Amino acid sequence: MDGVKKSSMTSPHTADKYKCNICKDVGWVQNGDGTWSRCKCYEKECIERLWANFGVKVADVKKLNEYKPYDDRTAQAKNKAIQYLRTFDKIINTNENSFGLFGQAGSGKTHIIVAIGAALLRREKDPVPVVYMPYLEAIRELKANSMDDEYYAKLSGRYCTAKVLIIDDLFKDKIKNGKLMQDKYGHNVALNEADMKHIYPILNYRYINHLPTLISTECTPQTLMELDEALAGRILERCGSNMVVFQGEEYNFRMRKFVEAAANTEVS
Numbered sequence: 001m002d003g004v005k006k007s008s009m010t011s012p013h014t015a016d017k018y019k020c021n022i023c024k025d026v027g028w029v030q031n032g033d034g035t036w037s038r039c040k041c042y043e044k045e046c047i048e049r050l051w052a053n054f055g056v057k058v059a060d061v062k063k064l065n066e067y068k069p070y071d072d073r074t075a076q077a078k079n080k081a082i083q084y085l086r087t088f089d090k091i092i093n094t095n096e097n098s099f100g101l102f103g104q105a106g107s108g109k110t111h112i113i114v115a116i117g118a119a120l121l122r123r124e125k126d127p128v129p130v131v132y133m134p135y136l137e138a139i140r141e142l143k144a145n146s147m148d149d150e151y152y153a154k155l156s157g158r159y160c161t162a163k164v165l166i167i168d169d170l171f172k173d174k175i176k177n178g179k180l181m182q183d184k185y186g187h188n189v190a191l192n193e194a195d196m197k198h199i200y201p202i203l204n205y206r207y208i209n210h211l212p213t214l215i216s217t218e219c220t221p222q223t224l225m226e227l228d229e230a231l232a233g234r235i236l237e238r239c240g241s242n243m244v245v246f247q248g249e250e251y252n253f254r255m256r257k258f259v260e261a262a263a264n265t266e267v268s
C-alpha cells in the first residue's frame with residue numbers, strides 16, 4: 001500500500017464519481033515495487049457488509065450530532081462521545097481506550113455507541129475497522145454454529161480481534177427493567193456455561209490485548225459486579241472515565257438499598 005498517492009478527494013470537474021478515489025473502485029492498488037495490495041476500501045466494505053448482515057447500513061447510521069440530549073446525563077454522554085472520537089488516536093494505545101454507556105433503557109445508548117463506531121469506520125483519514133456486535137443476535141449466531149469448529153473460530157475470532165468492537169446491549173438476556181433476572185428459586189441469574197463459552201472469551205481476549213470496545217448495556221456497574229465481579233472490573237477498568245451511567249428514580253431506589261449515603265449525591 002506504500003507508494004500509493006492519495007488523489008485529492010473531491011473534484012467538482014470530474015464526471016467520474018468513484019466511491020474510492022485511491023483505487024477507483026477496483027479494490028487493489030499497486031505498490032511502489034510493482035506488487036499489488038488490497039486497497040483500504042476493500043476491508044471497509046467487508047466490514048460494512050458485516051454490519052448489513054445484522055440489518056444496519058453504515059451510511060444510514062444516525063450521527064452523533066443528531067443525538068438530542070434531554071438532561072445533564074445525556075448531555076454528558078454526548079460530550080464524552082465527541083471527546084472520545086477526537087482523542088481516539090491518542091488513547092487507543094492506553095489502558096483506558098474503551099467507551100461504556102450503562103443503565104436505563106431509552107437513553108439513546110445504542111445511538112451514541114453506533115454513531116462513534118460508524119464515524120471511526122467512515123473517517124477519511126485512517127478509517128478504523130469497527131466490527132458491530134449486537135449482543136443477542138451475535139450470541140445466537142455463535143451458539144447456532146458452535147458445532148462447526150472452523151466457522152465458529154472464524155466468527156468468534158472476528159469479535160475477539162476487531163480493531164474496535166461495538167457490543168450493543170451486552171447481557172440483554174440477563175436483565176429486565178433494570179434488574180438482574182431471577183431463576184425459579186428467586187436467585188439473581190449468574191453467568192452460565194453458555195456465557196462462559198461464547199461472550200467471556202471475547203471480553204477477556206480484548207481486555208488482555210488492550211483492544212478498545214464500545215459497550216452499551218442496561219446493566220449498571222453494580223449489576224455487572226453482581227453478575228461477575230472480575231469481568232465487571234475489567235470492563236470498567238478499560239473504560240476509565242469514558243463512561244456514563246444513566247440513573248433514573250428506579251436506579252436510585254435500588255441504590256439506596258445498597259449504599260445509602262452515596263445515592264443521595266446523585267439524584268437526577
Ligand SMILES: [Zn+2]
Pocket residue numbers: 020021022023024025026027028039040041042
Ligand atoms: Zn479503494
